[in-house]
Amino acid sequence: MRIRSKVLALLLLLALVPGLAVADSAIMEELGSKAAKKAMQDLKMEKGDADLLILTNAGHAIVDGQTTQAALKGLSAESGNSIGDANLFQVLRPHWKPVWFYFFDKATGEAVFLQADSQALSGSQDDLGALPEEKLFSKISNANVDIDYLRNNTDEGNATFDGKAFNGNEFSLAGISNVWARGGAFDFIQATCFHDHLCPGVTSGLFLAKYVEEKLPINNISAESYKVIACPNWCKDDLLQMRWDATPGKSSMFVMALTDAEKKAVPGIAGIYIRWNDTVKEGDALALGYNFSAVELPQWTGPAWGSKLYQDIVLMPYVDTPEAFITVLKEFKVDAAKLAQMQNAGMHPLKVAGVM
Ligand SMILES: [Zn+2]
Structure with a gap:
Protein backbone atom coordinates (compact mmCIF):
# COMPACT_ATOMS: atom_id res chain seq x y z
CA MET A 1 0.00 0.00 0.00
CA CYS A 199 20.93 52.52 -37.91
CA PRO A 200 23.50 53.67 -40.50
CA GLY A 201 26.07 51.70 -38.49
CA VAL A 202 24.35 48.37 -38.97
CA THR A 203 23.79 49.32 -42.63
CA SER A 204 27.55 49.84 -42.94
CA GLY A 205 27.88 46.23 -41.70
CA LEU A 206 25.75 45.04 -44.61
CA PHE A 207 27.81 47.09 -47.08
CA LEU A 208 31.10 45.80 -45.66
CA ALA A 209 29.80 42.23 -45.76
CA LYS A 210 28.73 42.53 -49.39
CA TYR A 211 32.06 44.07 -50.32
CA VAL A 212 34.05 41.27 -48.64
CA GLU A 213 31.80 38.61 -50.20
CA GLU A 214 32.56 40.09 -53.62
CA LYS A 215 36.34 40.45 -53.12
CA LEU A 216 36.91 37.26 -51.13
CA PRO A 217 34.03 34.91 -51.98
CA ILE A 218 33.54 31.69 -50.05
CA ASN A 219 34.39 29.03 -52.66
CA ASN A 220 34.83 26.02 -50.41
CA ILE A 221 31.90 25.91 -48.01
CA SER A 222 33.30 23.04 -45.94
CA ALA A 223 36.72 24.63 -45.30
CA GLU A 224 36.28 28.39 -45.57
CA SER A 225 34.68 30.93 -43.29
CA TYR A 226 35.05 34.60 -42.45
CA LYS A 227 36.92 35.81 -39.41
CA VAL A 228 36.54 39.39 -38.29
CA ILE A 229 39.00 41.46 -36.31
CA ALA A 230 36.41 44.03 -35.25
CA CYS A 231 38.83 46.83 -34.48
CA PRO A 232 37.30 49.27 -33.89
CA ASN A 233 33.89 47.83 -33.10
CA TRP A 234 30.60 49.49 -33.96
CA CYS A 235 27.05 48.52 -34.90
CA LYS A 236 28.33 46.77 -38.08
CA ASP A 237 29.64 43.84 -36.06
CA ASP A 238 26.21 42.64 -34.93
CA LEU A 239 25.11 42.26 -38.55
CA LEU A 240 28.30 40.36 -39.37
CA GLN A 241 27.62 37.91 -36.54
CA MET A 242 24.18 37.12 -37.95
CA ARG A 243 25.09 37.09 -41.64
CA TRP A 244 28.30 35.09 -41.36
CA ASP A 245 27.66 33.23 -38.10
CA ALA A 246 30.87 35.02 -37.11
CA THR A 247 30.40 34.98 -33.36
CA PRO A 248 33.04 35.73 -30.70
CA GLY A 249 32.14 32.52 -28.86
CA LYS A 250 33.24 30.43 -31.80
CA SER A 251 36.43 32.47 -32.36
CA SER A 252 35.13 33.96 -35.58
CA MET A 253 35.10 37.53 -34.28
CA PHE A 254 37.51 39.38 -32.02
CA VAL A 255 36.27 42.73 -30.78
CA MET A 256 38.66 45.51 -29.79
CA ALA A 257 38.13 49.25 -29.35
CA LEU A 258 40.52 52.01 -30.44
CA THR A 259 41.45 55.20 -28.64
CA ASP A 260 40.60 58.49 -30.33
CA ALA A 261 44.28 58.98 -31.15
CA GLU A 262 44.45 55.53 -32.75
CA LYS A 263 41.33 56.25 -34.82
CA LYS A 264 42.96 59.46 -36.02
CA ALA A 265 46.11 57.57 -36.97
CA VAL A 266 44.16 55.27 -39.32
CA PRO A 267 41.16 57.35 -40.49
CA GLY A 268 38.06 55.34 -41.28
CA ILE A 269 39.55 51.99 -40.26
CA ALA A 270 36.69 49.48 -40.18
CA GLY A 271 38.50 46.33 -39.12
CA ILE A 272 40.23 43.35 -40.72
CA TYR A 273 38.28 40.76 -42.68
CA ILE A 274 39.78 37.35 -43.26
CA ARG A 275 38.62 34.53 -45.50
CA TRP A 276 40.07 31.65 -43.52
CA ASN A 277 40.64 28.16 -44.89
CA ASP A 278 40.64 25.83 -41.90
CA THR A 279 41.98 22.87 -43.89
CA VAL A 280 45.21 24.49 -45.04
CA LYS A 281 45.27 26.95 -42.09
CA GLU A 282 45.72 29.97 -44.34
CA GLY A 283 43.66 33.00 -45.17
CA ASP A 284 43.33 36.14 -47.26
CA ALA A 285 42.86 39.37 -45.35
CA LEU A 286 41.56 42.83 -46.14
CA ALA A 287 42.02 45.82 -43.86
CA LEU A 288 39.10 48.02 -44.86
CA GLY A 289 38.21 51.65 -44.37
CA TYR A 290 34.63 52.91 -44.27
CA ASN A 291 33.72 56.52 -44.97
CA PHE A 292 30.17 57.39 -43.89
CA SER A 293 30.28 60.67 -45.82
CA ALA A 294 31.90 59.33 -49.01
CA VAL A 295 28.61 59.81 -50.86
CA GLU A 296 26.62 63.02 -50.80
CA LEU A 297 23.28 61.83 -49.48
CA PRO A 298 20.09 63.90 -49.26
CA GLN A 299 20.12 65.68 -45.91
CA TRP A 300 17.49 65.68 -43.17
CA THR A 301 16.83 69.24 -42.06
CA GLY A 302 14.27 68.56 -39.31
CA PRO A 303 14.68 67.74 -35.60
CA ALA A 304 17.55 65.50 -34.47
CA TRP A 305 15.36 62.40 -33.90
CA GLY A 306 14.79 62.14 -37.67
CA SER A 307 18.39 62.29 -38.81
CA LYS A 308 19.38 58.61 -38.51
CA LEU A 309 15.92 57.41 -39.54
CA TYR A 310 16.25 59.40 -42.73
CA GLN A 311 19.78 58.14 -43.36
CA ASP A 312 18.50 54.56 -43.03
CA ILE A 313 16.19 55.23 -45.99
CA VAL A 314 18.53 57.17 -48.26
CA LEU A 315 21.24 54.51 -47.80
CA MET A 316 18.97 51.73 -49.11
CA PRO A 317 19.69 52.34 -52.84
CA TYR A 318 23.42 51.74 -52.23
CA VAL A 319 23.02 48.12 -51.15
CA ASP A 320 24.43 46.88 -54.47
CA THR A 321 27.20 49.48 -54.71
CA PRO A 322 28.86 49.24 -51.28
CA GLU A 323 32.25 50.10 -52.80
CA ALA A 324 31.11 53.74 -52.80
CA PHE A 325 31.85 53.84 -49.04
CA ILE A 326 34.75 51.40 -48.76
CA THR A 327 38.50 51.58 -49.35
CA VAL A 328 41.07 48.80 -49.13
CA LEU A 329 43.79 49.95 -46.74
CA LYS A 330 45.78 46.75 -47.11
CA GLU A 331 45.48 43.30 -48.64
CA PHE A 332 47.63 40.50 -47.18
CA LYS A 333 48.03 36.77 -46.53
CA VAL A 334 47.47 35.30 -43.08
CA ASP A 335 48.86 32.08 -41.65
CA ALA A 336 48.01 30.45 -38.31
CA ALA A 337 50.74 32.35 -36.44
CA LYS A 338 49.68 35.75 -37.80
CA LEU A 339 46.03 35.01 -37.09
CA ALA A 340 46.88 34.10 -33.50
CA GLN A 341 48.83 37.35 -33.12
CA MET A 342 45.93 39.46 -34.36
CA GLN A 343 43.54 37.74 -31.96
CA ASN A 344 45.62 37.92 -28.80
CA ALA A 345 44.80 40.45 -26.09
CA GLY A 346 48.39 41.51 -25.63
CA MET A 347 48.92 42.40 -29.29
CA HIS A 348 47.61 45.26 -31.39
CA PRO A 349 45.89 43.75 -34.45
CA LEU A 350 46.37 46.88 -36.59
CA LYS A 351 50.10 46.89 -35.82
CA VAL A 352 50.35 43.14 -36.52
CA ALA A 353 48.56 43.77 -39.83
CA GLY A 354 50.94 46.65 -40.59
CA VAL A 355 48.26 49.28 -41.08
CA MET A 356 49.24 51.31 -37.99
ZN1 LIG B 1 23.26 50.75 -34.18
Whole structure:
Protein backbone atom coordinates (compact mmCIF):
# COMPACT_ATOMS: atom_id res chain seq x y z
CA MET A 1 0.00 0.00 0.00
CA ARG A 2 2.77 2.37 0.92
CA ILE A 3 4.47 1.80 -2.41
CA ARG A 4 1.19 2.19 -4.24
CA SER A 5 0.48 5.49 -2.52
CA LYS A 6 4.00 6.73 -3.35
CA VAL A 7 3.46 5.80 -7.00
CA LEU A 8 0.12 7.57 -6.90
CA ALA A 9 1.70 10.68 -5.44
CA LEU A 10 4.41 10.61 -8.11
CA LEU A 11 1.84 10.22 -10.90
CA LEU A 12 -0.14 13.10 -9.46
CA LEU A 13 2.99 15.27 -9.40
CA LEU A 14 3.90 14.35 -13.00
CA ALA A 15 0.38 15.19 -14.10
CA LEU A 16 0.51 18.54 -12.32
CA VAL A 17 3.90 19.83 -13.50
CA PRO A 18 3.25 19.85 -17.27
CA GLY A 19 -0.23 21.13 -16.45
CA LEU A 20 1.30 24.18 -14.81
CA ALA A 21 3.51 24.80 -17.82
CA VAL A 22 0.53 24.59 -20.17
CA ALA A 23 -1.44 27.03 -18.04
CA ASP A 24 1.44 29.54 -18.08
CA SER A 25 1.95 29.34 -21.83
CA ALA A 26 -1.80 29.72 -22.31
CA ILE A 27 -1.58 33.04 -20.44
CA MET A 28 1.17 34.26 -22.75
CA GLU A 29 -0.75 33.08 -25.80
CA GLU A 30 -3.81 34.96 -24.59
CA LEU A 31 -1.65 38.05 -24.01
CA GLY A 32 -0.34 37.99 -27.59
CA SER A 33 -3.84 37.44 -28.91
CA LYS A 34 -5.28 40.34 -26.90
CA ALA A 35 -2.46 42.66 -27.98
CA ALA A 36 -3.07 41.86 -31.67
CA LYS A 37 -6.84 42.20 -31.30
CA LYS A 38 -6.57 45.62 -29.67
CA ALA A 39 -3.94 46.97 -32.08
CA MET A 40 -5.70 45.74 -35.21
CA GLN A 41 -8.91 47.32 -33.96
CA ASP A 42 -7.11 50.65 -33.49
CA LEU A 43 -5.41 50.37 -36.90
CA LYS A 44 -8.64 49.16 -38.56
CA MET A 45 -6.86 46.14 -40.02
CA GLU A 46 -8.16 42.65 -40.73
CA LYS A 47 -6.44 39.31 -40.26
CA GLY A 48 -4.04 38.59 -43.14
CA ASP A 49 -3.51 42.24 -44.17
CA ALA A 50 -0.16 42.31 -45.99
CA ASP A 51 0.47 45.89 -44.79
CA LEU A 52 0.79 44.83 -41.14
CA LEU A 53 4.18 44.44 -39.48
CA ILE A 54 4.48 43.09 -35.92
CA LEU A 55 7.60 43.57 -33.81
CA THR A 56 7.93 42.24 -30.27
CA ASN A 57 10.46 41.22 -27.65
CA ALA A 58 8.28 38.20 -26.79
CA GLY A 59 10.50 35.14 -26.60
CA HIS A 60 13.37 37.22 -25.20
CA ALA A 61 11.48 38.69 -22.24
CA ILE A 62 10.98 36.55 -19.13
CA VAL A 63 8.17 37.60 -16.81
CA ASP A 64 8.33 36.26 -13.25
CA GLY A 65 10.40 33.30 -14.38
CA GLN A 66 8.01 32.53 -17.23
CA THR A 67 9.32 32.65 -20.79
CA THR A 68 7.13 34.58 -23.22
CA GLN A 69 7.43 32.80 -26.59
CA ALA A 70 3.83 31.55 -26.44
CA ALA A 71 2.71 35.14 -27.01
CA LEU A 72 3.97 34.70 -30.58
CA LYS A 73 1.35 31.97 -31.08
CA GLY A 74 -1.39 34.32 -30.00
CA LEU A 75 -0.05 37.11 -32.23
CA SER A 76 0.06 34.79 -35.27
CA ALA A 77 -3.34 33.25 -34.66
CA GLU A 78 -5.00 36.64 -34.36
CA SER A 79 -3.18 38.50 -37.14
CA GLY A 80 -2.02 35.80 -39.55
CA ASN A 81 1.49 37.27 -39.40
CA SER A 82 4.50 34.96 -39.13
CA ILE A 83 8.27 34.78 -39.52
CA GLY A 84 7.63 32.83 -42.73
CA ASP A 85 5.71 35.78 -44.14
CA ALA A 86 8.46 38.20 -43.08
CA ASN A 87 6.00 40.35 -41.17
CA LEU A 88 6.64 39.19 -37.59
CA PHE A 89 10.05 39.73 -36.01
CA GLN A 90 11.47 39.25 -32.52
CA VAL A 91 13.58 42.23 -31.50
CA LEU A 92 16.37 41.40 -29.07
CA ARG A 93 16.08 42.87 -25.58
CA PRO A 94 17.45 41.69 -22.22
CA HIS A 95 15.13 39.23 -20.50
CA TRP A 96 14.31 41.57 -17.61
CA LYS A 97 12.62 44.19 -19.80
CA PRO A 98 8.80 44.14 -19.83
CA VAL A 99 7.23 42.31 -22.76
CA TRP A 100 5.87 44.65 -25.47
CA PHE A 101 4.13 44.43 -28.83
CA TYR A 102 4.26 46.84 -31.74
CA PHE A 103 2.00 46.94 -34.80
CA PHE A 104 2.68 49.05 -37.89
CA ASP A 105 0.47 49.71 -40.91
CA LYS A 106 2.60 50.20 -44.02
CA ALA A 107 -0.24 51.90 -45.89
CA THR A 108 -0.72 54.73 -43.39
CA GLY A 109 2.46 54.78 -41.30
CA GLU A 110 0.31 54.45 -38.17
CA ALA A 111 1.69 52.32 -35.32
CA VAL A 112 0.39 51.01 -32.01
CA PHE A 113 2.64 50.08 -29.07
CA LEU A 114 1.44 48.01 -26.12
CA GLN A 115 3.49 47.07 -23.07
CA ALA A 116 2.18 44.31 -20.82
CA ASP A 117 1.71 44.99 -17.13
CA SER A 118 3.70 42.19 -15.43
CA GLN A 119 1.31 42.28 -12.46
CA ALA A 120 -1.63 41.44 -14.71
CA LEU A 121 0.13 38.28 -15.87
CA SER A 122 0.29 36.69 -12.43
CA GLY A 123 -3.35 35.53 -12.41
CA SER A 124 -5.08 32.68 -14.26
CA GLN A 125 -5.91 32.62 -17.95
CA ASP A 126 -9.55 33.35 -17.11
CA ASP A 127 -8.51 36.34 -14.98
CA LEU A 128 -6.45 37.64 -17.86
CA GLY A 129 -9.21 37.01 -20.38
CA ALA A 130 -11.58 39.12 -18.30
CA LEU A 131 -9.16 42.03 -17.80
CA PRO A 132 -9.89 45.20 -19.72
CA GLU A 133 -7.06 46.25 -22.05
CA GLU A 134 -6.05 49.23 -19.93
CA LYS A 135 -5.42 46.87 -16.99
CA LEU A 136 -3.57 44.27 -19.03
CA PHE A 137 -1.29 46.82 -20.67
CA SER A 138 0.55 49.50 -18.71
CA LYS A 139 1.00 51.46 -21.93
CA ILE A 140 -1.01 51.66 -25.14
CA SER A 141 0.06 54.41 -27.51
CA ASN A 142 -0.47 55.35 -31.14
CA ALA A 143 1.81 57.35 -33.42
CA ASN A 144 2.54 57.82 -37.09
CA VAL A 145 6.21 56.89 -37.65
CA ASP A 146 6.49 57.13 -41.45
CA ILE A 147 9.51 59.32 -42.14
CA ASP A 148 7.84 61.17 -45.03
CA TYR A 149 4.83 61.92 -42.87
CA LEU A 150 7.04 63.02 -39.98
CA ARG A 151 9.01 65.40 -42.18
CA ASN A 152 5.81 67.40 -42.63
CA ASN A 153 4.52 66.84 -39.10
CA THR A 154 7.54 67.42 -36.90
CA ASP A 155 5.37 68.41 -33.93
CA GLU A 156 3.92 64.89 -33.91
CA GLY A 157 7.43 63.46 -34.20
CA ASN A 158 8.57 65.61 -31.27
CA ALA A 159 5.74 64.22 -29.17
CA THR A 160 6.53 60.62 -30.19
CA PHE A 161 10.32 60.69 -29.84
CA ASP A 162 10.85 63.26 -27.08
CA GLY A 163 7.79 62.01 -25.18
CA LYS A 164 8.93 58.37 -25.41
CA ALA A 165 5.62 57.18 -26.83
CA PHE A 166 6.98 53.63 -27.11
CA ASN A 167 8.77 53.60 -23.74
CA GLY A 168 12.18 54.33 -25.24
CA ASN A 169 11.79 51.98 -28.22
CA GLU A 170 10.84 54.78 -30.67
CA PHE A 171 13.99 54.88 -32.80
CA SER A 172 14.35 51.10 -32.81
CA LEU A 173 10.79 50.42 -33.93
CA ALA A 174 10.39 53.37 -36.32
CA GLY A 175 13.67 52.56 -38.10
CA ILE A 176 12.84 48.91 -38.66
CA SER A 177 9.28 49.81 -39.78
CA ASN A 178 10.37 52.40 -42.33
CA VAL A 179 12.91 50.11 -43.98
CA TRP A 180 10.52 47.13 -43.89
CA ALA A 181 7.84 49.27 -45.55
CA ARG A 182 10.27 50.17 -48.34
CA GLY A 183 11.20 46.58 -49.14
CA GLY A 184 14.09 45.91 -46.75
CA ALA A 185 15.30 42.32 -47.22
CA PHE A 186 14.29 39.69 -44.64
CA ASP A 187 17.86 38.84 -43.64
CA PHE A 188 18.70 42.52 -43.12
CA ILE A 189 15.61 43.16 -40.98
CA GLN A 190 16.39 40.01 -38.98
CA ALA A 191 19.95 41.20 -38.34
CA THR A 192 18.75 44.64 -37.24
CA CYS A 193 16.38 42.91 -34.80
CA PHE A 194 19.42 41.16 -33.30
CA HIS A 195 21.19 44.55 -33.13
CA ASP A 196 18.16 46.15 -31.39
CA HIS A 197 17.63 48.85 -34.02
CA LEU A 198 18.29 49.82 -37.61
CA CYS A 199 20.93 52.52 -37.91
CA PRO A 200 23.50 53.67 -40.50
CA GLY A 201 26.07 51.70 -38.49
CA VAL A 202 24.35 48.37 -38.97
CA THR A 203 23.79 49.32 -42.63
CA SER A 204 27.55 49.84 -42.94
CA GLY A 205 27.88 46.23 -41.70
CA LEU A 206 25.75 45.04 -44.61
CA PHE A 207 27.81 47.09 -47.08
CA LEU A 208 31.10 45.80 -45.66
CA ALA A 209 29.80 42.23 -45.76
CA LYS A 210 28.73 42.53 -49.39
CA TYR A 211 32.06 44.07 -50.32
CA VAL A 212 34.05 41.27 -48.64
CA GLU A 213 31.80 38.61 -50.20
CA GLU A 214 32.56 40.09 -53.62
CA LYS A 215 36.34 40.45 -53.12
CA LEU A 216 36.91 37.26 -51.13
CA PRO A 217 34.03 34.91 -51.98
CA ILE A 218 33.54 31.69 -50.05
CA ASN A 219 34.39 29.03 -52.66
CA ASN A 220 34.83 26.02 -50.41
CA ILE A 221 31.90 25.91 -48.01
CA SER A 222 33.30 23.04 -45.94
CA ALA A 223 36.72 24.63 -45.30
CA GLU A 224 36.28 28.39 -45.57
CA SER A 225 34.68 30.93 -43.29
CA TYR A 226 35.05 34.60 -42.45
CA LYS A 227 36.92 35.81 -39.41
CA VAL A 228 36.54 39.39 -38.29
CA ILE A 229 39.00 41.46 -36.31
CA ALA A 230 36.41 44.03 -35.25
CA CYS A 231 38.83 46.83 -34.48
CA PRO A 232 37.30 49.27 -33.89
CA ASN A 233 33.89 47.83 -33.10
CA TRP A 234 30.60 49.49 -33.96
CA CYS A 235 27.05 48.52 -34.90
CA LYS A 236 28.33 46.77 -38.08
CA ASP A 237 29.64 43.84 -36.06
CA ASP A 238 26.21 42.64 -34.93
CA LEU A 239 25.11 42.26 -38.55
CA LEU A 240 28.30 40.36 -39.37
CA GLN A 241 27.62 37.91 -36.54
CA MET A 242 24.18 37.12 -37.95
CA ARG A 243 25.09 37.09 -41.64
CA TRP A 244 28.30 35.09 -41.36
CA ASP A 245 27.66 33.23 -38.10
CA ALA A 246 30.87 35.02 -37.11
CA THR A 247 30.40 34.98 -33.36
CA PRO A 248 33.04 35.73 -30.70
CA GLY A 249 32.14 32.52 -28.86
CA LYS A 250 33.24 30.43 -31.80
CA SER A 251 36.43 32.47 -32.36
CA SER A 252 35.13 33.96 -35.58
CA MET A 253 35.10 37.53 -34.28
CA PHE A 254 37.51 39.38 -32.02
CA VAL A 255 36.27 42.73 -30.78
CA MET A 256 38.66 45.51 -29.79
CA ALA A 257 38.13 49.25 -29.35
CA LEU A 258 40.52 52.01 -30.44
CA THR A 259 41.45 55.20 -28.64
CA ASP A 260 40.60 58.49 -30.33
CA ALA A 261 44.28 58.98 -31.15
CA GLU A 262 44.45 55.53 -32.75
CA LYS A 263 41.33 56.25 -34.82
CA LYS A 264 42.96 59.46 -36.02
CA ALA A 265 46.11 57.57 -36.97
CA VAL A 266 44.16 55.27 -39.32
CA PRO A 267 41.16 57.35 -40.49
CA GLY A 268 38.06 55.34 -41.28
CA ILE A 269 39.55 51.99 -40.26
CA ALA A 270 36.69 49.48 -40.18
CA GLY A 271 38.50 46.33 -39.12
CA ILE A 272 40.23 43.35 -40.72
CA TYR A 273 38.28 40.76 -42.68
CA ILE A 274 39.78 37.35 -43.26
CA ARG A 275 38.62 34.53 -45.50
CA TRP A 276 40.07 31.65 -43.52
CA ASN A 277 40.64 28.16 -44.89
CA ASP A 278 40.64 25.83 -41.90
CA THR A 279 41.98 22.87 -43.89
CA VAL A 280 45.21 24.49 -45.04
CA LYS A 281 45.27 26.95 -42.09
CA GLU A 282 45.72 29.97 -44.34
CA GLY A 283 43.66 33.00 -45.17
CA ASP A 284 43.33 36.14 -47.26
CA ALA A 285 42.86 39.37 -45.35
CA LEU A 286 41.56 42.83 -46.14
CA ALA A 287 42.02 45.82 -43.86
CA LEU A 288 39.10 48.02 -44.86
CA GLY A 289 38.21 51.65 -44.37
CA TYR A 290 34.63 52.91 -44.27
CA ASN A 291 33.72 56.52 -44.97
CA PHE A 292 30.17 57.39 -43.89
CA SER A 293 30.28 60.67 -45.82
CA ALA A 294 31.90 59.33 -49.01
CA VAL A 295 28.61 59.81 -50.86
CA GLU A 296 26.62 63.02 -50.80
CA LEU A 297 23.28 61.83 -49.48
CA PRO A 298 20.09 63.90 -49.26
CA GLN A 299 20.12 65.68 -45.91
CA TRP A 300 17.49 65.68 -43.17
CA THR A 301 16.83 69.24 -42.06
CA GLY A 302 14.27 68.56 -39.31
CA PRO A 303 14.68 67.74 -35.60
CA ALA A 304 17.55 65.50 -34.47
CA TRP A 305 15.36 62.40 -33.90
CA GLY A 306 14.79 62.14 -37.67
CA SER A 307 18.39 62.29 -38.81
CA LYS A 308 19.38 58.61 -38.51
CA LEU A 309 15.92 57.41 -39.54
CA TYR A 310 16.25 59.40 -42.73
CA GLN A 311 19.78 58.14 -43.36
CA ASP A 312 18.50 54.56 -43.03
CA ILE A 313 16.19 55.23 -45.99
CA VAL A 314 18.53 57.17 -48.26
CA LEU A 315 21.24 54.51 -47.80
CA MET A 316 18.97 51.73 -49.11
CA PRO A 317 19.69 52.34 -52.84
CA TYR A 318 23.42 51.74 -52.23
CA VAL A 319 23.02 48.12 -51.15
CA ASP A 320 24.43 46.88 -54.47
CA THR A 321 27.20 49.48 -54.71
CA PRO A 322 28.86 49.24 -51.28
CA GLU A 323 32.25 50.10 -52.80
CA ALA A 324 31.11 53.74 -52.80
CA PHE A 325 31.85 53.84 -49.04
CA ILE A 326 34.75 51.40 -48.76
CA THR A 327 38.50 51.58 -49.35
CA VAL A 328 41.07 48.80 -49.13
CA LEU A 329 43.79 49.95 -46.74
CA LYS A 330 45.78 46.75 -47.11
CA GLU A 331 45.48 43.30 -48.64
CA PHE A 332 47.63 40.50 -47.18
CA LYS A 333 48.03 36.77 -46.53
CA VAL A 334 47.47 35.30 -43.08
CA ASP A 335 48.86 32.08 -41.65
CA ALA A 336 48.01 30.45 -38.31
CA ALA A 337 50.74 32.35 -36.44
CA LYS A 338 49.68 35.75 -37.80
CA LEU A 339 46.03 35.01 -37.09
CA ALA A 340 46.88 34.10 -33.50
CA GLN A 341 48.83 37.35 -33.12
CA MET A 342 45.93 39.46 -34.36
CA GLN A 343 43.54 37.74 -31.96
CA ASN A 344 45.62 37.92 -28.80
CA ALA A 345 44.80 40.45 -26.09
CA GLY A 346 48.39 41.51 -25.63
CA MET A 347 48.92 42.40 -29.29
CA HIS A 348 47.61 45.26 -31.39
CA PRO A 349 45.89 43.75 -34.45
CA LEU A 350 46.37 46.88 -36.59
CA LYS A 351 50.10 46.89 -35.82
CA VAL A 352 50.35 43.14 -36.52
CA ALA A 353 48.56 43.77 -39.83
CA GLY A 354 50.94 46.65 -40.59
CA VAL A 355 48.26 49.28 -41.08
CA MET A 356 49.24 51.31 -37.99
ZN1 LIG B 1 23.26 50.75 -34.18
